[in-house]
Amino acid sequence: MVLVVPPESLDGIGSALGHRCTVVAGGDSRQQSVRNGLQHVTSDYVVVHDAARPFVTSEMIERTLSSLEDAEGAIVATPLDETLKRVDGDVVDETVSRAHLWRVQTPQSFRTEALREAHDKAEAAGIEATDDASLVERNGGRVVVVHSTRANMKLTYPEDFVIAEAILGSHKK
Numbered sequence: 001m002v003l004v005v006p007p008e009s010l011d012g013i014g015s016a017l018g019h020r021c022t023v024v025a026g027g028d029s030r031q032q033s034v035r036n037g038l039q040h041v042t043s044d045y046v047v048v049h050d051a052a053r054p055f056v057t058s059e060m061i062e063r064t065l066s067s068l069e070d071a072e073g074a075i076v077a078t079p080l081d082e083t084l085k086r087v088d089g090d091v092v093d094e095t096v097s098r099a100h101l102w103r104v105q106t107p108q109s110f111r112t113e114a115l116r117e118a119h120d121k122a123e124a125a126g127i128e129a130t131d132d133a134s135l136v137e138r139n140g141g142r143v144v145v146v147h148s149t150r151a152n153m154k155l156t157y158p159e160d161f162v163i164a165e166a167i168l169g170s171h172k173k
Contacts, residue, residue, distance in 0.1 A: 001020070001021035001022070002021065002022045002023075002024060002037045002040045002041060003017070003021050003022070003023045003024070003037075004024055004025070004026045004033045004034070004036060004037040005023060005024075005025065005026060006025075006026055007025040007026065010023060010024075010025050022040045024036050024037055024039075024040055029128060030050075030130070031119070031122070031128055031129060031132075031135075034048055034119065034132055035119045035123065038112070038115065038116050038119060041112050041116075043112060044111065044112055044113075045065055045068060045109060045110065045111060045112060046109070046110050046112045046115060047061055047064065047065065047107050047108070047109045047110075048106060048107065048108045048109075048110070048115075048132050049061075049106045049107040049108075050106045050154070052154050052155050052156065053105060053106055053152055053153065053154050053155070054155065054164065055151050055152050055153060055164075055167070056106070056107055056152060057152075060076050060107055060146070060148060060152065061107050061109070063076075063146045064076060064107055064108065064109035064146050065109050067109070067144050067146055068109060068110070068111060070142070070144075071141075071142040071143060071144045072110060072111050072114035072115075072136050072141030072142055072143065073108060073109065073110045073111070073114065073115070073132070073133050073136045073137075073141055073142070073143035073144070074108070074109045074110075074143065074144050074145075074146055075104055075105070075106075075108045075109075075131075075133045075143060075144075075145055075146065076104075076105045076106070076107060076108070076145075076146050076147075076148035076152065077102040077103055077104045077105060077145050077146070077147070077148055078102065078103045078105070078147070078148050078149065078150055079101075079102055079103075080098040080101040080102060080103055081098070082098070083095060083098065084096040084097075084098055084101070102145060104131060104133065105148050105152050105154070106131075108131065108132050108133050110132065110136060114136055114139070114141050115132060115135070115136060117139060118132070118135035118136045118138065118139040118141065119132075119135060121135075121138075121139055122135050122138070122139075151167065
């Protein structure tokens with residue numbers, strides 16, 4: 001396991017975890033952080049997961065890894081169920097069809113060499129992406145979708161933490 005952490009947390013987290021995993025400093029962006037971690041991966045497959053999604057399950061990870069038989073990448077996602085609007089300022093320009101649109105999450109699993117090559121090419125071209133799957137796609141790799149649940153939520157906004165606490169509270173009963 002390779003754990004990528006903010007540079008200022010490197011010593012403390014590294015000391016706390018000891019030899020249970022490799023702890024490396026993150027970069028200036030999410031993409032650079034993953035790239036830094038990839039330098040320490042020695043297995044044929046790699047799973048990229050964000051700490052901002054604490055409800056990941058081992059089943060999600062296993063399903064993405066088993067989907068790599070005929071793909072370079074596998075992502076967990078849920079179908080989009082909300083209406084989308086393209087907005088300019090505060091004026092709606094258009095309603096966007098949600099058909100074939102999915103809400104992508106982590107974990108995302110890859111053939112390590114495919115992800116490494118995609119990151120190398122993106123860095124050389126100055127391309128910055130919001131997820132690793134898009135880099136593999138851009139590099140011609142096949143990425144498949146594994147159905148997930150909305151419970152695999154990302155904790156970004158204050159209200160997300162309220163919802164997460166409610167979920168955790170419901171599991172304690």
